[in-house]
Amino acid sequence: MTQKDPQFTEDHGIFRTAFRKYVENELAPHVDSWEKEKIFPREVFTDMGQRGYLGMRYPVELGGSGLDYWFTVVYAEELVRCGCAGVPMALMVQTDMATPVIEDLGTEEQKQEFLMPAITGEKVAALGVSEPNAGSDVAGIQTTARRDGDDYIINGAKTFITNGTRADFVTLLVRTGDQPGYGSISIFLFPTDTKGFSVSKKLEKIGNHSSDTAELVFEDCRVPARYLLGQENMGFYYLMRNFQGERLIGSVSAMAGSKLNMERTLEYCSDRKAFGRPVSKFQTSRHLFAEMATRIEAGQRLAYHAADLYDRKIEAVKEISMAKLYCGETSCWVADRCLQLHGGWGYMDEYQVSRAWRDSRLVTIGGGTSEVMREIISKCMGV
Numbered sequence: 558m559t560q561k562d563p564q565f566t567e568d569h570g571i572f573r574t575a576f577r578k579y580v581e582n583e584l585a586p587h588v589d590s591w592e593k594e595k596i597f598p599r600e601v602f603t604d605m606g607q608r609g610y611l612g613m614r615y616p617v618e619l620g621g622s623g624l625d626y627w628f629t630v631v632y633a634e635e636l637v638r639c640g641c642a643g644v645p646m647a648l649m650v651q652t653d654m655a656t657p658v659i660e661d662l663g664t665e666e667q668k669q670e671f672l673m674p675a676i677t678g679e680k681v682a683a684l685g686v687s688e689p690n691a692g693s694d695v696a697g698i699q700t701t702a703r704r705d706g707d708d709y710i711i712n713g714a715k716t717f718i719t720n721g722t723r724a725d726f727v728t729l730l731v732r733t734g735d736q737p738g739y740g741s742i743s744i745f746l747f748p749t750d751t752k753g754f755s756v757s758k759k760l761e762k763i764g765n766h767s768s769d770t771a772e773l774v775f776e777d778c779r780v781p782a783r784y785l786l787g788q789e790n791m792g793f794y795y796l797m798r799n800f801q802g803e804r805l806i807g808s809v810s811a812m813a814g815s816k817l818n819m820e821r822t823l824e825y826c827s828d829r830k831a832f833g834r835p836v837s838k839f840q841t842s843r844h845l846f847a848e849m850a851t852r853i854e855a856g857q858r859l860a861y862h863a864a865d866l867y868d869r870k871i872e873a874v875k876e877i878s879m880a881k882l883y884c885g886e887t888s889c890w891v892a893d894r895c896l897q898l899h900g901g902w903g904y905m906d907e908y909q910v911s912r913a914w915r916d917s918r919l920v921t922i923g924g925g926t927s928e929v930m931r932e933i934i935s936k937c938m939g940v
Contacts, residue, residue, distance in 0.1 A: 562861070564627050564861070564865065564868075565627060565631070566627075569627055569628060569631055572628060572631055573631045573634075573635060576610070576631065576632065576635045577635045577638060579608070579610075580635055580636060580638045580639050581638055581639075583604070584601070584639040584640075584644060585638065585639045585640050588639055588640040588641045588644065588767065589640075591641075591643070591644065591767040592641055592643070592766045592767045592912070593766075594767075595766050595767065595769070596722070596723075596767065596768075596769045597643070597644055597647070597767050597768075599681065599723060601644070601648075602648075602651065602678040602681055603677075603678040603679065604678070605648065605678055606675075606676060606677040606678020606679065607677065607678065609621075609622055610632065611648070611651055611652050611675065611676050611677070611678055612652070612675075612676030612677075613628045613629060613632060613652075614626060614628060614629055615656075615660055615672070615676055616660075619660070619668055619672060619673055619676060620673050620676040620677055621676055625868060626864060626867060626868035627864070627868065629652070629653065629806065630806075630809050630861075630864055632652075633645070633649065633806050633809045633810040633813065634809060634810070634813035635813075636648065636649075636810070637810060637813045637814040637817055638817065640909055640912075641765075641766070641767055641912055641916060642764065642765050642768075642810075642814065642913075642916035642917070642919070643764075643765040643766055643767030643768035643916070644767050644768065645810060646719055646765055646768045646919075647719055647720055647767075647768040647769070649806055649807075649810070650682065650683065650684055650719045650720055651675060651681065651682050651720070653802050653803060653806045654684045654799070654802075654803045655675070655682035655683055655684040655720075655727075655728040656671075656672055656675050656676075656682055656728070657799055657802050658728060658744065658786065658787075658795055658796070658798075658799045659671055659672040659675075659728065659746065659786065660672060661795075661798075661799075662744075662786050662787040662795060663746075663786060664783075666783065667746060667783075667784070667786065670746075671726055671746050674725075680725035680726060681720050681723055681724050681725050682720065682724060682725070682726060682727075682728065683718050683719060683720040683721050683724035683726075683727045683728070684718070684719070684727070684728050685700075685715040685718055685727040685728065685729040685730060685747070685773065686698070686715070686730045686796065687715060687716055687717045687718070688700060688713070688714060688715055688716060689714060689716050689772075692717070692926075693925055693926050693928075693929045695730070695739075695742070695793060695796065696737075696738045696739050696742075696793070698713075698730060698731070698732055698742065699713055699732065700712065700713025700714065700715065700729075700730070700731045700732065700775060701713055701731060701732045701733070702731040702732070702733050702743065702745060702780075703733075704733075704782070705779070707781060707782055708779045708780060708781055708782060709733075709745065709779070709780055709781075709782060709784075709785070710777055710778065710779050711729070711731060711745070711747070711753075711775045711777075711778040711779075711780060712775055712776060712777060712778070713731070713774075713775050714757070714772065714773065714774050714775065715727075715729070715772070715773040715775075716760070716771075716772040716773070717760070717770060717772075717923075718770065718771050718772070718773055719768055719769070719770055720768070720769065721756060721759075721769060721770060721771025721772070721773055722756050722759050722769040722771045723769065724749055725748065725749055725750075726746055726747060726748050726749060727746075727747045727749060727773070728744060728745075728746060728747075728786070729744065729745045729746070729747040730742060730743075730744055730792055730793075730796060731743055731744075731745060731792075733789050733790055733792075734790055736790075739793040739794075740790060740793075741790050742790065742792040742793040742796075743785060743786075743787075743788075743789050743790055743791070743792040744785075744786040744787060744792040744795055744796065745780060745784050745785055745786060746784045746786055747775075747778070747780060747784065748780070748784075751778045751779070751780055752778065752779070753775060753776040753777045753778040753779070754773070754774070754775055754776075754778050755773070755774045755776070756771050756772070756773060756774075757771075757772045757773065757774045758771065758772040759771050760772060763915050763918060764912070764915030764916040764917075764918060764919060765915075765916050765919055800924065800925065801867065801873065801874065801877050802867070803924045804877050804878065804880070804881040804924050804925060804930075805860070805863055805864060805867055805877050805880065805881075807881060807884075807885070807920060807923070807924050808856070808859075808860040808863070808877070808880040808881050808883075808884035808885070809860045809864065809884075811856070811884040811885060811887070811888040811917070811920045812853055812856045812857040812860055812884050812887070812888070813857075814888060814913065814916075814917070815849075815853050815856070815887060815888045815891040815892070815917075816853050816857070818891060818892060818895050818910065818913045819846065819849045819850065819853065819891060819895060821895075821909065821910070822895040822898050822899065822910060823837060823846060825898070825899060825910075826842055826846075826898055829900075836898065842898065845894055845898070849891050849894060849895075852887045852890065852891065853887065853891065855883070855887075856880070856883050856884040856887045856888075859876070859879060859880045859883055859884070860880045860884055862876060862880075863876040863877045863879070863880045874933065874937060875933070875934055875937035875938075878925075878930045878933040878934050878937070879930075879934055881924065881925065881930050882927050882930035882931060882934065884920070885920040885921040885927055885930075886921060886927060888917045888920050889917050889918060889920065889921060891917075892910075892913050892914040892916075892917040893914060895910050895913065895914070896910050896911065896913075896914045
């Protein structure tokens with residue numbers, strides 16, 4: 558516990574030290590090769606699950622550790638030290654995007670079949686929301702699930718799906734009625750060994766190379782009605798609640814990554830000389846570092862405030878949306894300035910700053926674009 562951040566106890570500090578050691582020793586040394594291969598080994602999920610890292614705040618009876626949300630904050634902040642955003646992205650889809658809704662709404666049977674194996678790392682999870690013609694406009698999804706006796710038959714396609722090439726199940730958003738808009742959307746737990754399912758394409762991205770991203774196709778996929786999560790036609794409202802955790806953890810991660818990027822850039826500029834003195838000694842550089850530090854501090858405070866509300870189960874849609882907006886935009890701004898301070902070397906792949914620059918661009922898009930965040934904030938203001 559510190560005076561600055563009293564929410565972090567001694568136990569959080571012990572966990573931070575241990576998890577940082579794990580990230581730096583077990584993940585970071587392999588990231589360069591994983592980025593080139595554009596995927597990391599499935600065994601990472603298994604190893605982290607066995608160590609208890611994939612279910613920290615889930616109940617003990619489900620195989621989790623029953624810890625508070627601040628352990629998740631530490632988890633997100635330390636994961637960025639692996640040296641890329643792709644691995645943290647894939648792991649946080651598992652822990653904070655595809656599975657929380659199962660813990661919230663799932664039956665005991667669903668939790669045993671899907672959530673518990675995800676916590677142990679035995680099964681890899683994906684979240685299936687975006688489609689070729691519907692991204693942030695969730696109401697525009699066209700993938701359908703039609704009731705047929707004791708089953709549902711699913712048809713459609715999803716795209717931009719992290720973990721999509723190797724997921725064992727997808728927490729899948731579909732349309733279950735003819736009513737347009739939000740009122741006829743549901744969530745299913747979809748096993749990827751279902752007949753009619755296929756990965757049509759592994760997508761190539763600007764950044765986040767070590768996380769696989771795919772386009773998925775569903776052709777007359779028959780799944781039992783027991784895989785419906787929660788009530789039929791309530792999926793949009795469930796998803797909006799689930800989005801809060803996704804956007805919050807993304808904000809926390811973005812600021813931790815920006816801070817690390819700035820610190821490493823400062824080290825570089827302290828060693829790199831131009832016109833006979835270190836680059837860090839020029840007034841333009843000093844002022845730029847001051848500006849970066851100020852914006853990062855502001856973003857972190859905003860994210861911590863939203864995390865405090867979220868941890869205490871207080872309505873925080875506006876605050877989380879503000880954090881997502883500000884932290885996302887700030888991470889791009891910081892990454893761009895850090896690259897500029899590296900000069901020509903910043904444009905070379907051998908320097909990590911170029912990867913940070915590419916990876917950061919996703920934060921203003923994934924989980925809801927900055928434009929959507931502004932719309933949500935304005936609605937919360939009554940505008």
